[in-house]
Structures are given as C-alpha cells and as structure tokens.
Amino acid sequence: MDWTSGYVTDLEYTHGYYRELHPDILRLACLSAGVAPPAGDVHHYLELGYGQGLSFNIHAAANPGTFWGTDFNPTQAAHAAALAAASGAGAKVLDESFAEFARRADLPQFDIIGLHGIWTWISSENRQVIVDLINRRLKVGGLVYISYNCFPGWAPAEPLRHLMTLHSDLAGSEAAGTVGKVDGALKFAKSIADAGALYFKLNPAVTERLKRITEQNRNYLAHEYFNRDWDLMAFSEVARILGEAKLTFAASAHLLDHIDGINLSPDGAKLLAGIQHPVLRQSVRDYLVNQQFRRDIFVKGARRVTPLERSEMIAAQGFMLTSPPSEVPLKVQGALGEGSLQEHIYRPMLEALADNDYEPKSMRRISGHEKVKSLSPAHIMEALIALTGSGHVSPARVPSAVARTRCKALNQAICLRSRSAADINYLASPVTGAGIAVGRMEQLFLLGLSQGKSSAADLAGHVWGILQMQGQRIIKEGKTLEAAEENVAHLDGLAQLFIDKRLGILKALEIA
Secondary structure (H helix, E strand, O other): OOOOOOOOOOOOOOOOOOOHHOOHHHHHHHHHEEEEHHHHHEEEEEEEEOOOHHHHHHHHHHEEEEEEEEEEOOHHHHHHHHHHHHOOOOEEOOOOOHHHHOOOOOOOEEEEEEEOOOOOOOOOOHHHHHHHHHHHHHHEEEEEEEEEEEOOHHHHHHHHHEEEEEHHHHHHOOOHHHHHHHHHHHHHHHHHHHOOOHHHHHHHHHHHHHHHHHHHOOHHHHHOOOOOOOOOHHHHHHHHHHOOOOOOEEOOOOOOHHHHOOOOOOHHHHHHHOOOOOOHHHHHHHHHHHHEEEEEEEEOOOOEEHHHHHHHHHHHHHEEEEHHHHHOOEEEEOEEEEEOOHHHHHHHHHHHHHHHHHHEEEHHHHHHHOOOOOOOOOHHHHHHHHHHOOOOOOEOOOHHHHHHHHHHHHHHHHHHHHHOOOOOOOEEEEEEEEEEOOOOOHHHHHHHHOOOOOHHHHHHHHHHHHHHHHHOOEEEEEEOOOOOHHHHHHHHHHHHHHHHHHHHHHHOOOOO
C-alpha cells in the first residue's frame, strides 16, 4: 500500500514560520473577540502536520509547556527532530500518520491543537480521524487553530488547480519528477490561456494568479496545488464538521480581520451587525471580503468574558515593538485595500513602545506613558491589535532562564546552518515566545558577534570569508559582484546598517 496516500512527499515543504500558531497570538485573538482563552500560562500543545517543524520548534523552545507534533513525512520529521535536539526543549516530534498518532495511549489532554493548511490537503477519512482526536483529547475550554482554503475567494481558481493536476496526472512525465510535472502543468495552463480560452478571459483574476504562481517556489506549489486530496470548503461546512467534536467558532487568528474599518464598507458592517447567527454572519462576511483563506479559532466550550474581564486581561498583557519606529508604515492591508493609520494615534504609540530600548510594556503601562496618555483605552487597544496584526508588535513576557537557554541553542544551530544555506529566515525570541524574521546575512553577522567581532569591517570580513570559501558572491541589483573588494564593501555597508538599525532590537528580543 502507498504510505503517502496521494500526498506530495518527494519534495520538502518550505521552511516557513506561521505566527498564528503562536499560543500568545491565539490568546490575544480570543480576548479581542471577547472569548476566554485557555486558562494559565503552561499548556499542552499539539501541532498536526508541522511540515519542516520551524514554527513548532520555535514555540517549543520559547514558551512554557509540553509540545507534541506529528507529520507523516519522514524527511520533514527528521528535520524537525534535528531542530528539537538542537534546542533541547524536549518536544515530542513524531512521524506518525494521524490515525497512528490518535491510537497512542500516552497522549495528554491538550489545551491547544494547531492545524496549519493541512485541512484542505487531506482525505475525508483523515479529517474524521482529526475530529475524533479533538473530541477525545482537547480539554474543555481548549482551542483549535485551523487554516484552510475556502469559498468564495478560491472558487474562481479551483478549475485552474483541477486543470494543472489533470495534466500532471495524465501527461506529466514520471522521469521528470514532481518539479518537472509542476513546470509542465504551468506551461500547459498558460498555453490554454494564450489560446484565448473564455475561462481565462472571463476570470482575469485567475490569469493574474497563473502569472504569479509561475514565479513561486516549486516545492510550495507542489504541496499547495498538486496533492491528490484537495477539498475546497465553505466556513459553514468546516464549522459543521468540527461541531461533531463540540467546537464552536471563537475568532479569526488573523488579527487584522478584527478591524472592520479596513475590511468592511459601512453598508457591509451594518449588514453584518444585523445577523445574529454566528455561522451565517461569518459566511456572509466571507462573501463581503471575498475570503479565500481562513485562519480560524474554534473553542470547546466557548465562554464569553465580560468587558471588564477582557479589559483587565488585555491591560496586563505585555507588548513589544519588533521594528524600528521609522520603518513602520502607517498603512495596513485589509480586504478593502490599503488603509491609512491615524498619525496622531500611531506615531505616539510607536514612540512609547520604543522607549527604554524597546523594553516590553504592558498595555496598562503604555496607557500611562506621557506620549499616549491622552488617547482612549479603545484607541490604544485597537492600535496594539493593528500593529500586532501587521507584524510590527508582538505579545511579550519576562522570559524564563529555561526559555533563554533553549532559544540560544536553537538560534545558534540555525545561524551555523546559514553559513551554507538560506532556507530558514527566523530565529526564536524568549521575550516574545515567537519567531522573528532574521535573514541569512543577519544570521551570519550574529555568528560574527558571538565570536567577538563588533565593528562593521570585522563583521563584513567574517561573512566574506564564509562566502569566499564556498565560491559565493553577492548579487546586487541582479548583477554578481566578482571582485573581492566590491563584495567586502557591500558587506561592510550591510553590516553598518545591521549595527545601526537592527542590533538594538535583536538585543532587546534577546536574540543577539
């Protein structure tokens, strides 16, 4: 029997980090929606289908609790296990199918169960296994994070996906491998579009999607479009299935969804306000915003918190600015397009958050800051949600000594890897408990700092030595810099920029 069950396994999934899986983001999203999150700070956490395991391992290293995860692709499981060994976090990294995992007798009752993307790509039998597992192993009051492709936004492009997989199955060459099949399917679809097919003429957004995906990573495309099982679902259908495990919808884990002003027209907001049934309301909202990918939180035994409880819990929550204030655009992207943030609210907020070398601050402390004390609590709360949702602010806490040790070990392993690879672009912060975007060059600079190099010139020389050893050169504006002097000069500029703009924040995040 084929153990892959039609799932793409010969190409590894990308090394992405998905912040909606972060326990504190899930907690904040629940509170923003007025729903009680799981009680306490120490949780049992399960991720089903962790891919390369980067999010899973960052969260296991940087947060209290026990972390379990399974992904039946042994290559990806081996990669995730190596990261777990590097951090020493003791995460349970397994390579079992969902059915095998569900039969284990040693599973705890979980507070949080996360599924990023896999719901779309698995069979109905596997979905039922997951529902049964949730029913038996999720605590009362626990939550499930689930993301999936959905109606109506994906509906116009579903025939494109069908066309490409049909070509891959019937005309793709086994000798070319999966990448060759993907390339062939993309060329085939383009040839049909170029032939004047009415489907593409009447759906110009699909034509644009085809152009975009042609430029995307082939490993990602293989998993996103070419698995045998691929089911597009409406929110109402997902809610019905998860209802079998006593789950009810709580909130979107995508915090920008919580801001109606950037997502809904006044008429749309008024329409939604008049719909009482939560499933119908979410379904109508999907049509209003043309939703194609949902990031949902469902809760087993959802409990509404009072406005006072909600205010007190959010007021005690720590927040940290993770970008220099000058680099935070006063723009945010919603379903309606790009929205402007009010300067008189957001500039003082950013300055207050950056105060004391980016030290984490509770909302209560931020509210009392000289620069923002004239703002209402509602304005401060919405600003924090918007800045967190756009990735410039993160929930934060006082890190434990254990988290510091684990994050340092994991980050060191990733930075050492960056000497020869550029596939992991996140490091773990014990302060935020989350992944922070740090590219290859910055990781190499961090390695240099750990070896006692401090000036831009020394850091540039350190990185150039690594690149030169492998015959690598800097590519600037599409042109390869051949001369050593050009490479070193460019690296010197990057190193100075790193010292001036990034090092302070990375120190505050306890990454540097």
